[in-house]
Amino acid sequence: MSPTVLTSAVPDRGPEPEPRRTTGGAGSVGRERRERLAAQVQRRGALVVLALVAAVASMVSATFPTWSNVSAILGNDAFVWLLALGMTFVIITGGIDLSVGSMYALGGVLAAYGAQTHGTWLAIVLPLAVGAAWGTVQGLLVSRAGMAPFIVTLAGLLGARGLLQLVTDEGATTYLVPPGSAFRSLGAGTWTPVLIVAALFGLGAVLLTRTRFGADLTAIGGNENAARLMGLPVARTKLLVHVLSATLAAAAGALGSARLGSGVTTIGVGYELTAIAAVVIGGTLLTGGSGSVGGTVTGVLLLAVIHNLIDQYASQYGSAFTDTVNGAFLAVVVLVQALLARGRQEE
Structure with a gap:
């Protein structure tokens, strides 16, 4: 009897595959470095420019x-x-608010009216209440009705300016803050305005970086559909940011009237564009999803320094030159942001 030959039941799988070779290595490290550099340029670029402008101005101007x-x-x-x-x-959040300049002017007139007629308490409460109500209406139209923020706030710009004309009889009536009013002390001197604004910016930074609300803002601006699928309160968050923006604009106008001593009807024109320029120059993406309060501080300081230099050395060209500089800075920053974003996508 011939011996039985036992064969393996395991099928033949052929030759062993060669181990996969990773091609990342130095390339992936270089890509990560470029991404970090791009992020730093976006976040800190305005601060570097501010330091350079201030240094050069200090050397050439006594x-x-x-x-x-x-x-x-x-x-x-x-x-x-x-x-x-x-x-x-x-x-x-990926939105825009074009009504803040008109709300600034309206808040100043309402504060002066309140101070002149009923005292300090109405000078504070009235503009804040109107600003919050105005922001609520705009926020509902954006978040619930699904209207474009640009259209809604453009209508708000015109509507707030029209209400201002109604309150002041087409600009014929100017409300004055009484000289002895305690409300005037809120805008007196240099340090009182600076400390008030610094405190509000500090609260804004805490709200953006240390709260669930701030995290929701970034998520919604980065990808609204994904944020909605994650269960984030998209509509409520959009409503609240418009309420916050309008209320702050009205409060700024009220404090401005305390400093000026009256409600100026012609003020605030174009302020919304300056605010947008300062925010974007400070590193906040115009498309949403990324930004910081500290960057906005840098942006407003940079524009303030440049405007100061224009007033000293190019005042003969008027406000048109200032607007040109604002627009040029905004265009350059948006272009840089687009190039950085395109470079990251290509990688």
């Missing part, structure tokens, strides 16, 4: 680094910076 000039930069337009603070939250 009056620029003086305390009187620094006080003028910090104190004169400090309350206008609050428009940029509110705009930061709106833009991070």
Whole structure:
């Protein structure tokens, strides 16, 4: 009898495959470095430019680094910076608010009217209440009705300016803050406005970086559909950012009237564009999803320094030159942001 030959039941799988070779290595490390560099340029670029502009201005101008000039930069337009603070939250969600300039003017007139007729309490409460109500209406139209923020807030710009004309009889009536009113102390000097604005910016930074609300803003701006699928309160968040923006704009106008002593009807024109420019220059993506309050501080300081230099050396060209500089800075920053984003996508 021939011996039985046992064969393996395991089928023949052929030759063993060669181990996969990773091609990342130095290429992936270089890509990560470029991404980090691009992120730093976006976040810190304005700060570097601010430091360079301030250094050059200090070397060529003996009056620029003086305390009187620094006080003028910090104190004169400090309350206008609050428009940029509110705009930061709106833009991070991917929206826009074009009504803040008109709301600034309306808040100032309402505050002066309240101070003249009923005292300090109405000067504070009235503009804040109207600003919150105005922001609620705009927020509902954007978040619930699904209307475009650009259209809604453009209508808000015109509507707030029209209400301003109604309150002041087409600009014929100017409301004055009484000289002895305690409300005037909120806008007096240099440090009072600066400290008020600094406190509000500090609260804004905490709200954006240390709360669930701030995380929701970034997620919604990055990808609204994904945020909705994750169960985030998209509609409520959009509503709240518009309420916050309008209320801050009205508060800024009220504090501005305390500093000026009256409600100026012609003020605020174009302030919304300056606020947008400051926010975007500070590193907040115009498309939403990324931004910081600290970057907005850098943006407003950079524009304030540049405007101060224009007033000193190019005042003969008027406000048109200032608007041109704002537009040029905004265009350059948006272009840089687009190039950085395109480079990351190609990698």
